[in-house]
Amino acid sequence: MTQPSSSQPSSSQLPPQHPIYHLAMARIMEFLRQPDAVFWSYFFPVLMVLALGLAFNKRQEAPMLVDVVDTQLHEKLKESLKQNSRIQLMNTSIEQANIRLRTGRTDLLIEKAIVDSGHVYVFDPLRPESVSARSLVDDILQRSAGRKDAVEVSDRSSSEVGGRYVDFLVPGILGMNIMGGGLWGVGFAVVQMRIRKVLKRLVATPMKKSHFLWSLLVSRLVFQIPGVVIILGFAWLTFGVAAQGSLMAALAVVLLGALTFSGIGMLVACRANSIEMVSGLMNLVMLPMWLFSGIFFSTDRFPDAMQPVVQILPLTPLIGALRAITLEGAGLLEPAQLMRIAILATWSLVSFAVALKWFRWA
Amino acid sequence: MSHDQDETDLYRHKPAILCRDLRKSYPGKPVVEAVRGLNLQVNRGECFGLLGPNGAGKTTTIEIIEGLLLPTSGDVEVLGRCWRRDGEAIRQRIGVTLQETQLSDKLTVRETLDLFRSFYRTGITVDVTMKSVSLDEKKDARIAQLSGGQKQRLAVATALVGDPELLFLDEPTTGLDPTSRRQLWDILRAIRERGKTILLTTHYMDEAERLCDRVAIVDHGRIIALGTPRELIASVGGDHIVEFSVAAEQHSRLDATRLHSLVDVTSVRDEVDRWSLNSKMAHHTIPALLSYLEAENLALAGLTTRQASLEDVFVKLTGRNLKEDPTG
Numbered sequence: 001m002t003q004p005s006s007s008q009p010s011s012s013q014l015p016p017q018h019p020i021y022h023l024a025m026a027r028i029m030e031f032l033r034q035p036d037a038v039f040w041s042y043f044f045p046v047l048m049v050l051a052l053g054l055a056f057n058k059r060q061e062a063p064m065l066v067d068v069v070d071t072q073l074h075e076k077l078k079e080s081l082k083q084n085s086r087i088q089l090m091n092t093s094i095e096q097a098n099i100r101l102r103t104g105r106t107d108l109l110i111e112k113a114i115v116d117s118g119h120v121y122v123f124d125p126l127r128p129e130s131v132s133a134r135s136l137v138d139d140i141l142q143r144s145a146g147r148k149d150a151v152e153v154s155d156r157s158s159s160e161v162g163g164r165y166v167d168f169l170v171p172g173i174l175g176m177n178i179m180g181g182g183l184w185g186v187g188f189a190v191v192q193m194r195i196r197k198v199l200k201r202l203v204a205t206p207m208k209k210s211h212f213l214w215s216l217l218v219s220r221l222v223f224q225i226p227g228v229v230i231i232l233g234f235a236w237l238t239f240g241v242a243a244q245g246s247l248m249a250a251l252a253v254v255l256l257g258a259l260t261f262s263g264i265g266m267l268v269a270c271r272a273n274s275i276e277m278v279s280g281l282m283n284l285v286m287l288p289m290w291l292f293s294g295i296f297f298s299t300d301r302f303p304d305a306m307q308p309v310v311q312i313l314p315l316t317p318l319i320g321a322l323r324a325i326t327l328e329g330a331g332l333l334e335p336a337q338l339m340r341i342a343i344l345a346t347w348s349l350v351s352f353a354v355a356l357k358w359f360r361w362a
Numbered sequence: 363m364s365h366d367q368d369e370t371d372l373y374r375h376k377p378a379i380l381c382r383d384l385r386k387s388y389p390g391k392p393v394v395e396a397v398r399g400l401n402l403q404v405n406r407g408e409c410f411g412l413l414g415p416n417g418a419g420k421t422t423t424i425e426i427i428e429g430l431l432l433p434t435s436g437d438v439e440v441l442g443r444c445w446r447r448d449g450e451a452i453r454q455r456i457g458v459t460l461q462e463t464q465l466s467d468k469l470t471v472r473e474t475l476d477l478f479r480s481f482y483r484t485g486i487t488v489d490v491t492m493k494s495v496s497l498d499e500k501k502d503a504r505i506a507q508l509s510g511g512q513k514q515r516l517a518v519a520t521a522l523v524g525d526p527e528l529l530f531l532d533e534p535t536t537g538l539d540p541t542s543r544r545q546l547w548d549i550l551r552a553i554r555e556r557g558k559t560i561l562l563t564t565h566y567m568d569e570a571e572r573l574c575d576r577v578a579i580v581d582h583g584r585i586i587a588l589g590t591p592r593e594l595i596a597s598v599g600g601d602h603i604v605e606f607s608v609a610a611e612q613h614s615r616l617d618a619t620r621l622h623s624l625v626d627v628t629s630v631r632d633e634v635d636r637w638s639l640n641s642k643m644a645h646h647t648i649p650a651l652l653s654y655l656e657a658e659n660l661a662l663a664g665l666t667t668r669q670a671s672l673e674d675v676f677v678k679l680t681g682r683n684l685k686e687d688p689t690g
Contacts, residue, residue, distance in 0.1 A: 204458040
């Protein structure tokens, strides 16, 4: 199909690559040449894992804060308490100690009993720290007073790795990253191209519209892979977080999630023609998932009446499937996992179909 | 391939663009009628200009022809084909620059053109395209680093890279400095010399005069004059405009009928602060004007003479300036 009318002598062409390749490459180059975008999408989740991982990891080793009124406790007892490295003794007045206890700045107050030579523990039975401080202090005091263990027991630390909060958190952060990446990465890019009239310019060419939409997906999947590697790699290096199940299964779920949230991003952006409008819509869509999809704590904590809604939000099955793989070593074919995959796939098909139908180019 | 060739021949004798009674209105209060019954034929190989003030309906018209907007009523044929049936075939054969596309700042010139080239089945190489708009030295520069004129040349290059038969340019030099404008004009002339058809819109009369074989003057969504720039200028009666003024209090002592009777004067306009005469021969009219003023004992306060332009055509037809905002 030569064009005989062309007076260009060098119509000999290097065959250009497929349009999807060039469209996706354009998106990728735009992204890589925007250092702040790279930072936010890759390092923000890492910072989050670090901060939350440290905060909640520390808690297990956190000192127990025990207040005593100096004159009321025998020196020998104080010495034996001080020998335990987890206990931090604080000499204070009775009034001060009561205030500190009420405001959560100390876990336990040891008072001298009024009638005999015993002690009174003042603590908050609803606070786990307070309860465990009471039992540890009591144990030490009883032993130093000569109590012998009736039964020989020993401790073995179990489920250190895999059962900590950080192990639970990492799949949540990963899901959050996939959601944010899909919505912002696709939705924002589309609206920006609409505002800059790039979409209008593109439909004036013979470009196939499906090629354009495919390129958004392809570039999104390409962006997501380093995101997963960075988050999981960082969690593994700093906290030793490791997946119990197959990494390939986890990657498959990640890609399905990226696909789903790209579709939702496209849907959110399919008609919006201002940054304000798309940002508002995006937050509206993400807020329920931030709250209810179990990023930071288990969805089991919501009342049963809410569960149907909680479970149908697309982020819930994504995080659920990731946790099942990383924490329980699940595969993809268990009934619960298939259900999650089905919910995600439904979301992606519906959002793509609707977005395609409603998409406004100019 | 021979089949394709036959097909191309079939359409070759058809005009590049044909519009019949084109109308476009936008719903609202009141309804905005952007195009009100526009007929147009652009022939193969010509550079055709739609000239008119902002808001005249030029962009709406060109975007309907480009297949970006649907007309409310009327027919459009582009290269002998209609959009509904042959949209893909038309898009393969046209190149478009819009008025306000901001191509991605982060991409380089070459990347941008590689992208646009990939949409077309046939075309010219990106290297040739860059050379034809003098951007070959900027090929690895990001778009953010280009000047306004360079960006506009890149926009033209994205339209050229598919080797189109028909090129659309909407306000191609708006906002450019004089040097960049002249540079773009040279590029467009070279494109026309290669046998391409060009449809451009502009509100600059000098641009239309210098580039266009034929011009349609558009106002309020209709074509109010059509012809070569020379024909249109001749139609206002005279190649020269003689403008003069006298002291303000003496202005009304001059008589339009007397002025009209001066040698070679074809029309007279009272511009309130001065008089404007269309003249076939300025060197005949000016001596006659001076002796008339002498006879009336009026002192000349200012006198200028210039070639008549499309601006004068527009003023004559509408009573307004091209640069004014349209009224109503």
